[in-house]
Amino acid sequence: MSKIEAQHVDFHYGSFHALKDINMSIKEHEVVAFIGPSGCGKSTFLRLFNRMNDLIPDTRLDGQITIDGQNIYDRSVNVDELRKNVGMVFQRPNPFPKSIYENVAYGLRVNGIKDEAFIAEMVEESLRGAALWDEVKDKLKKSAYALSGGQQQRLCIARAMAVSPSVLLMDEPASALDPISTAKVEELIHEIKKDYTIIIVTHNMQQATRVSDKTAFFYLGQLIEYDNTNKIFTNPSKEETQNYITGRFG
Amino acid sequence: MKKVFEKIISGIITCSGFLTSVVILLIVVFLFSEGLGLFSQKTIEEGYTLVVNKSNPVEELNAKQIKEVFDEDVTNWEEVGGKPEPIMVFRFEDMQKYFSEEELGPNYENATACINSLVEKNPGIVAFVPEEFAGGDGFCGKRLKDHTISAGEVFGGNEWFPTATPAAQFGFMPLILGTVWVTVFAILFALPFGLSVAIYMSEVSSARMRAILKPVIELLNGIPSVVYGFFGLIVVVPLLQDVFGLPVGESGLAGAIVLAIMALPTIITVSQDAMQNCPRSQREASLALGASKWQTIYKVVMPYSISGITSAVVLGIGRAFGETMAVLMVTGNAAVIPLSITDPLRTIPATIAAELGEAPAGGPHYQSLFLLGVVLFFITLIINSSVEYISSKNK
Numbered sequence: 001m002s003k004i005e006a007q008h009v010d011f012h013y014g015s016f017h018a019l020k021d022i023n024m025s026i027k028e029h030e031v032v033a034f035i036g037p038s039g040c041g042k043s044t045f046l047r048l049f050n051r052m053n054d055l056i057p058d059t060r061l062d063g064q065i066t067i068d069g070q071n072i073y074d075r076s077v078n079v080d081e082l083r084k085n086v087g088m089v090f091q092r093p094n095p096f097p098k099s100i101y102e103n104v105a106y107g108l109r110v111n112g113i114k115d116e117a118f119i120a121e122m123v124e125e126s127l128r129g130a131a132l133w134d135e136v137k138d139k140l141k142k143s144a145y146a147l148s149g150g151q152q153q154r155l156c157i158a159r160a161m162a163v164s165p166s167v168l169l170m171d172e173p174a175s176a177l178d179p180i181s182t183a184k185v186e187e188l189i190h191e192i193k194k195d196y197t198i199i200i201v202t203h204n205m206q207q208a209t210r211v212s213d214k215t216a217f218f219y220l221g222q223l224i225e226y227d228n229t230n231k232i233f234t235n236p237s238k239e240e241t242q243n244y245i246t247g248r249f250g
Numbered sequence: 251m252k253k254v255f256e257k258i259i260s261g262i263i264t265c266s267g268f269l270t271s272v273v274i275l276l277i278v279v280f281l282f283s284e285g286l287g288l289f290s291q292k293t294i295e296e297g298y299t300l301v302v303n304k305s306n307p308v309e310e311l312n313a314k315q316i317k318e319v320f321d322e323d324v325t326n327w328e329e330v331g332g333k334p335e336p337i338m339v340f341r342f343e344d345m346q347k348y349f350s351e352e353e354l355g356p357n358y359e360n361a362t363a364c365i366n367s368l369v370e371k372n373p374g375i376v377a378f379v380p381e382e383f384a385g386g387d388g389f390c391g392k393r394l395k396d397h398t399i400s401a402g403e404v405f406g407g408n409e410w411f412p413t414a415t416p417a418a419q420f421g422f423m424p425l426i427l428g429t430v431w432v433t434v435f436a437i438l439f440a441l442p443f444g445l446s447v448a449i450y451m452s453e454v455s456s457a458r459m460r461a462i463l464k465p466v467i468e469l470l471n472g473i474p475s476v477v478y479g480f481f482g483l484i485v486v487v488p489l490l491q492d493v494f495g496l497p498v499g500e501s502g503l504a505g506a507i508v509l510a511i512m513a514l515p516t517i518i519t520v521s522q523d524a525m526q527n528c529p530r531s532q533r534e535a536s537l538a539l540g541a542s543k544w545q546t547i548y549k550v551v552m553p554y555s556i557s558g559i560t561s562a563v564v565l566g567i568g569r570a571f572g573e574t575m576a577v578l579m580v581t582g583n584a585a586v587i588p589l590s591i592t593d594p595l596r597t598i599p600a601t602i603a604a605e606l607g608e609a610p611a612g613g614p615h616y617q618s619l620f621l622l623g624v625v626l627f628f629i630t631l632i633i634n635s636s637v638e639y640i641s642s643k644n645k
Contacts, residue, residue, distance in 0.1 A: 050538060052534065052537070052538065055533075055534070055537070057456075057457075080540045080541070080542050081540065083537060083538055083539065083540045084539070084540030087538065087539070088534075088538040090531060090534065090535065090538075092531060094529075094531040094532060094534070094535045095535075096532065096535065096536075096550060097553070097554060098553075106536070106539060106541075106549070107539035107540060107541075109549075110536070110539060110540060110541035110542070110545045110549065111540055156535070159535075159539065160538070160539070163539055163540060
């Protein structure tokens with residue numbers, strides 16, 4: 001059974017039709033990459049999975065998205081609980097102006113956890129999970145802003161991991177990072193995929209081939225092709241995909 | 251041609267900038283030179299002196315003691331460091347009660363002799379008389395030493411009677427405390443309301459609602475303070491009188507309420523701007539971790555904008571501190587140290603506005619009002635610099 005299922009998803013920003021009849025199914029512990037030119041709707045689609053688009057006024061969704069068989073846009077769904085289960089890492093590192101420790105602990109605290117020993121344990125586990133522990137273990141009380149951009153982004157991944165989600169959404173997580181930090185983040189994705197279902201939006205096609213099991217190509221609000229990464233990049237079945245990956249547009 | 255024109259423009263701009271700075275500097279210098287003159291004034295009214303019997307061991311009295319003696323709050327020399335002897339207060343205006351017109355002679359020719367005899371006869375006397383009648387050959391009284399007004403008396407003194415004779419009281423304490431008192435309460439009232447409205451406008455309301463609310467709130471800033479004072483006098487004062495059963499409704503509380511209303515627009519607009527400057531990425535980061543909207547507001551948005559909110563509060567304090575007209579109208583203007591919020595009180599700006607017109611130019615009363623101006627100047631300077639400091643720390 002698939003972990004995430006999108007059926008006939010249509011999405012409007014006001015009168016702009018941003019996503020057109022998207023169907024997709026994602027298995028548990030898969031890494032799926034969304035590629036496509038700017039403005040094709042891949043980030044919009046990603047942000048539907050944790051209902052982040054709810055924050056934007058005057059939008060409309062048709063169709064259905066289910067995670068673990070539950071329609072996440074159902075009235076009975078608690079959005080805060082959903083977002084706890086579906087973590088997100090943003091394009092630019094966005095740590096809070098708090099200490100490194102408090103950044104990771106934030107998600108636990110807002111979810112009502114008061115047990116300091118448990119929080120400390122989870123902070124360490126998440127920072128280890130994000131391959132950041134060794135670099136920050138002596139300065140947990142220091143401001144998160146003292147870290148480098150790449151470290152900040154891994155801190156944000158650790159922060160998302162701390163609330164034990166089952167799905168991780170990554171919106172171009174390496175676009176603001178240098179090549180070395182990018183390599184570290186990619187390595188990290190490899191390591192954590194056994195525990196999470198990961199969806200990653202990327203502009204970098206090499207990155208998509210390196211990290212993902214499956215790739216979805218979006219163009220003008222439509223899902224053109226969705227298949228194994230290997231197949232998409234070696235033998236795509238649609239002409240637009242071929243044109244895009246060979247760099248003829250986009 | 252173009253070059254010459256530009257030179258002229260830049261010359262005019264430089265000149266006007268220079269001129270403005272000089273004018274401001276001159277105002278400050280003027281304030282200081284007038285205000286500091288108070289410290290070279292004598293305690294006792296100019297041209298007068300205090301005379302006691304030669305046997306009296308008291309050499310001098312300070313301003314407060316003089317007032318107590320002449321108000322007959324102190325009735326025995328023992329209380330001011332002398333021998334046990336009842337005090338007999340004599341003012342120059344009392345002359346005709348003691349002496350007939352014949353005895354005084356035409357044009358008070360014999361006044362010196364009369365005073366002399368009176369002082370000699372009464373060991374407990376203290377006479378407040380013009381200097382010209384307290385001296386000369388055979389004068390058997392003792393003139394009390396006079397001294398200049400000290401900074402301690404002014405800044406530590408708790409009585410403000412600038413027109414009292416023989417010694418005016420220039421204690422700033424009741425005025426400073428009155429100002430602080432009314433300001434503190436104004437901010438305590440304004441802060442919760444101001445912050446709630448700011449949160450509502452920045453986080454809850456729709457863009458359309460905000461577009462209506464913001465100009466309305468900014469409009470409140472443009473209402474002249476005398477209108478607020480009038481509103482306070484007609485609405486707030488009678489209301490407080492009824493609710494708290496006060497003998498008079500004019501009180502610190504009325505002032506605080508009116509000032510709170512006046513400080514609200516500043517607090518709302520500045521803190522709302524600060525909150526709206528909290529980047530979307532910060533809010534999204536919080537929401538994406540499963541935090542609710544309200545958790546995001548008080549755990550992310552508020553801490554992020556705390557320096558803006560602090561600036562808003564300090565600006566509100568500045569507004570309340572310097573306000574003159576509205577407080578003058580509703581606080582009752584009693585220059586006593588306020589003990590409860592329902593007591594009448596008097597603020598520094600209200601004192602200056604109310605009394606400057608009746609203070610003789612160059613006199614100690616006039617100078618003391620300028621010195622109050624200096625105090626106010628320093629307080630607002632501190633407030634403004636702290637706003638600068640807080641907002642520069644934010645960047």
